[in-house]
Amino acid sequence: MAYLSSLPLLSPSQLGEELFLYLAVSLAAVNAALVREEDRVQRPMYYTSRALKGAKERYPPIEKLTFDLVTAAHKLNSYFQAHSMIVLTEKPLRRAISNPNAAGQMTLWAVELSEFDIQYRPCTAIKGQVVADFIAEFTNVESQGAREYPQWNIHTDGSSNKQAGEAGIVLRSLEGDKIECMVRLDFPMTNNEAEYEALVMGLDLAKAARATSVIIHCDSQVITNQINGDYECKGERMKKYLEQENRRVDDLQAKIVQIPRGKNDKPTVLPRPHQQNTWSSSIRYSPFIHLSPLIDVVNVKEMSFESNWTTP
Known part of the structure; x- marks a missing residue:
């Protein structure tokens, strides 16, 4: 009930400010949280989610993470066009996207993302409760929705x-x-x-x-x-x-x-x-x-x- 009494409100962006993007992937879905920082507090702006089906479920983890970023760029295109985007991740995403030896879908995604001002930084700490809530909620959904197969x-x-x-x-x-x-x-x-x-x-x-x-x-x-x-x-x-x-x-x-x-x-x-x-x-x-x-x-x-x- 305490959480329901203080639901986070979506915060509008300010001209020229940097925005932060958190990515989360699972076996069956990719999710992203776009936030802005104000007075050292991260405030939510937008959430995106997309289910993975067919061949996309079998993407290697780094390709899923790249697909998550591309999906966020599609859905939040106006934000990507107007702001510098800082992607917070511990994975070698920048290296994978900029790899000159990449082939196939990764090459196409790299070209598509090159039009935006995207920086990659390690996710050293979660500053905002809203992001913690996002990850906790996503983890719960993932554990409930994961399909089990005899292996x-x-x-x-x-x-x-x-x-x-x-x-x-x-x-x-x-x-x-x-x-x-x-x-x-x-x-x-x-x-x-x-x-x-x-x-x-x-x-x-x-x-x-x-x-x-x-x-x-x-x-x-x-x-x-x-x-x-x-x-x-x-x-x-x-x-x-x-x-x-x-x-x-x-x-x-x-x-x-x-x-x-x-x-x-x-x-x-x-x-x-x-x-x-x-x-x-x-x-x-x-x-x-x-x-x-x-x-x-x-x-x-x-x-x-x-x-x-x-x-x-």
């Missing part, structure tokens, strides 16, 4: 040395069945490239099993944050791996989370033929050799064994 689980792990490497994938189905895959990477690569190899192969395995919603568990901080848009992807090879990952999640409900290395589920040691009778029937183990990186022409061999112990 497969993918655990990936990659490692390498100067000559070769290996990628391990563990896929768990909705019913709890477990598929393990160990791939020998018969070419030179870095550890991060080996991690991407494992992750991309895990997505391929999930799609082959007709999974539609997955959680990817990865113990690499670099790879997890690059995919989530928190780290900039540097180097042409790493960018190609990220593109491969993005293509594979286009028609999946996918989420990647970082987990401690000690808690990552890795394939068990390759069983010997004489152990087949004691091996769980819920596990399928597929060994392969990759002769070239997934970002190049794929060349894969399936390892052969004298015994057909991998046959269900």
Whole structure:
């Protein structure tokens, strides 16, 4: 009741003043709050919100944030035209928009936003109660409106040395069945490239099993944050791996989370033929050799064994 007795009133802008924009994104929506500062108090001017549907739901986080800014620029065009706009965010939004190597939709958005006077500053503190209320309300709506999907689980792990490497994938189905895959990477690569190899192969395995919603568990901080848009992807090879990952999640409900290395589920040691009778029937183990990186022409061999112990 105390809040209802002192509802924030929308405040009109003053000629030539700087305005502040807060952005908030979720799985299913993008929101923005436009505020002005008066006597060190931030006063609300406008709120915007747009639901995400179809392909937009699968935008990487940094693209969602850019789309949020573009949406606000469309709806608040007169404010963007007449004022300097300060976007407050902890994400590397300016770097993503000004990246000369950006492609596709990001390039179009960058051109569209270039006509405005936009500055980017870290969101060090929330000065106004109105913005705190906006974020609290948005969080409540998000938690109520988020859709839940049955999810497969993918655990990936990659490692390498100067000559070769290996990628391990563990896929768990909705019913709890477990598929393990160990791939020998018969070419030179870095550890991060080996991690991407494992992750991309895990997505391929999930799609082959007709999974539609997955959680990817990865113990690499670099790879997890690059995919989530928190780290900039540097180097042409790493960018190609990220593109491969993005293509594979286009028609999946996918989420990647970082987990401690000690808690990552890795394939068990390759069983010997004489152990087949004691091996769980819920596990399928597929060994392969990759002769070239997934970002190049794929060349894969399936390892052969004298015994057909991998046959269900």
